[in-house]
Amino acid sequence: MKLELELIGQEARQAARHLGLLSTAAKNEALLVIADALQDAHEPILAANAADLTAARAAGTSAALLDRMLLTPARLTAIAEDTRRLAALPDPVGRRYDEQHLTNGLTLGKQRVPFGVIGVIYEARPNVTVDIAAICLKTGNATIMRGGSDIARSVAALTAVISGALERVGLPTAAVQSLTDPDRDLVRALLRLDRYVDMIIPRGGAGLHRFCLENATVPVITGGIGVVHLFVEASADLERAVPLIHNAKVQRPSVCNALDTLLVQRSIAPALLPRVAAALCADGVELRCDPASLAILTPHPDAASWSLVAAEPGDFGTEFVDLILSIKVVEDIDAALQHIHTYSSGHTEAILTEDAVMAKRFTDEVDAGAVFVNASTRFNDGGQFGLGAEVAVSTQKLHWRGPMGLEALTTFKWVGSGDYLSRD
Numbered sequence: 365m366k367l368e369l370e371l372i373g374q375e376a377r378q379a380a381r382h383l384g385l386l387s388t389a390a391k392n393e394a395l396l397v398i399a400d401a402l403q404d405a406h407e408p409i410l411a412a413n414a415a416d417l418t419a420a421r422a423a424g425t426s427a428a429l430l431d432r433m434l435l436t437p438a439r440l441t442a443i444a445e446d447t448r449r450l451a452a453l454p455d456p457v458g459r460r461y462d463e464q465h466l467t468n469g470l471t472l473g474k475q476r477v478p479f480g481v482i483g484v485i486y487e488a489r490p491n492v493t494v495d496i497a498a499i500c501l502k503t504g505n506a507t508i509m510r511g512g513s514d515i516a517r518s519v520a521a522l523t524a525v526i527s528g529a530l531e532r533v534g535l536p537t538a539a540v541q542s543l544t545d546p547d548r549d550l551v552r553a554l555l556r557l558d559r560y561v562d563m564i565i566p567r568g569g570a571g572l573h574r575f576c577l578e579n580a581t582v583p584v585i586t587g588g589i590g591v592v593h594l595f596v597e598a599s600a601d602l603e604r605a606v607p608l609i610h611n612a613k614v615q616r617p618s619v620c621n622a623l624d625t626l627l628v629q630r631s632i633a634p635a636l637l638p639r640v641a642a643a644l645c646a647d648g649v650e651l652r653c654d655p656a657s658l659a660i661l662t663p664h665p666d667a668a669s670w671s672l673v674a675a676e677p678g679d680f681g682t683e684f685v686d687l688i689l690s691i692k693v694v695e696d697i698d699a700a701l702q703h704i705h706t707y708s709s710g711h712t713e714a715i716l717t718e719d720a721v722m723a724k725r726f727t728d729e730v731d732a733g734a735v736f737v738n739a740s741t742r743f744n745d746g747g748q749f750g751l752g753a754e755v756a757v758s759t760q761k762l763h764w765r766g767p768m769g770l771e772a773l774t775t776f777k778w779v780g781s782g783d784y785l786s787r788d
Contacts, residue, residue: 373560
């Protein structure tokens with residue numbers, strides 16, 4: 365296994381050298397061929413995905429995780445369209461910037477360059493396979509991927525389609541490789557393949573991130589764990605707040621930018637919370653309420669039809685990835701900020717307010733990769749930010765923060781020039 369991974373690393377490094385010299389036109393052509401190939405290969409991809417889902421159901425996998433695993437014709441079409449949109453985006457590689465003429469006679473600037481080989485370890489979302497492959501290809505990086513064992517068939521099928529497309533346009537198939545062996549030691553070995561791999565990006569739960577940080581000799585960029593809060597401040601428009609809260613929680617509850625905890629200012633809680641409960645519980649959301657919110661909701665005439673549960677301490681600071689929302693009534697913005705400071709994962713936080721002073725306090729004082737005012741947390745996404753596909757949402761502060769689009773998968777080198785210039 366170790367020798368096999370060593371060979372994979374060598375081939376990826378060689379492929380990266382080739383990709384780093386490609387023109388934008390050549391990379392875009394490859395992306396368009398991949399998009400067409402994905403649509404042409406619906407049947408084998410969906411058959412592999414169906415086998416993964418059958419095994420997952422037999423293993424008792426939750427409905428939320430099954431949704432993350434699921435590929436459909438519509439989702440495959442959307443993945444192909446995302447790949448085409450990525451081809452249309454500007455290529456950051458080779459761009460010169462921050463050029464200056466120094467007093468020592470040197471002209472100095474920076475040039476965007478690929479990292480080289482990027483390893484990505486992810487769980488339960490086969491569409492990530494294409495996102496990673498496409499964005500790495502556009503930025504001239506080779507990639508070694510390890511999807512979760514529960515989606516191994518889907519990952520293998522998608523990678524085979526991508527490899528075939530690369531071969532058709534004359535690019536090395538080693539530019540995109542997937543490890544589908546379920547042996548966890550393979551992940552540990554990938555994390556230590558620093559001779560060939562330049563960066564590791566884990567996409568999954570806290571356990572995966574901790575495992576990568578504790579075992580890697582390759583630099584690791586963590587992210588994607590979203591304990592997401594939304595604070596409804598006293599001046600908020602309550603009529604418009606309810607559909608926004610519904611969108612943040614219900615539209616796609618299994619993703620990292622979905623809402624986990626709703627904080628409501630005490631003065632408006634009696635007016636807002638019954639409307640929130642009616643809207644969310646109608647779509648199957650379980651509300652885990654602190655004592656103050658439970659006291660407001662349980663006497664309501666419709667409470668019997670709502671799913672109301674007394675919150676446990678662990679319900680705050682938890683990423684649910686399911687139709688579950690914790691609710692807490694807070695006295696004011698200071699209490700909301702303190703709660704977020706205590707429990708935030710630094711992913712996405714939001715406030716609903718009509719008060720510009722409160723909005724500024726929130727955006728200034730909240731420490732997160734993305735902070736929104738009067739907008740759903742679901743907007744923290746590479747596509748929604750105009751970045752095209754994303755490889756992850758970084759919650760750390762070194763190198764990159766937030767959705768990691770094209771520029772985030774490049775670094776830079778200094779480029780200096782002179783007229784046969786010698787240093788004094």
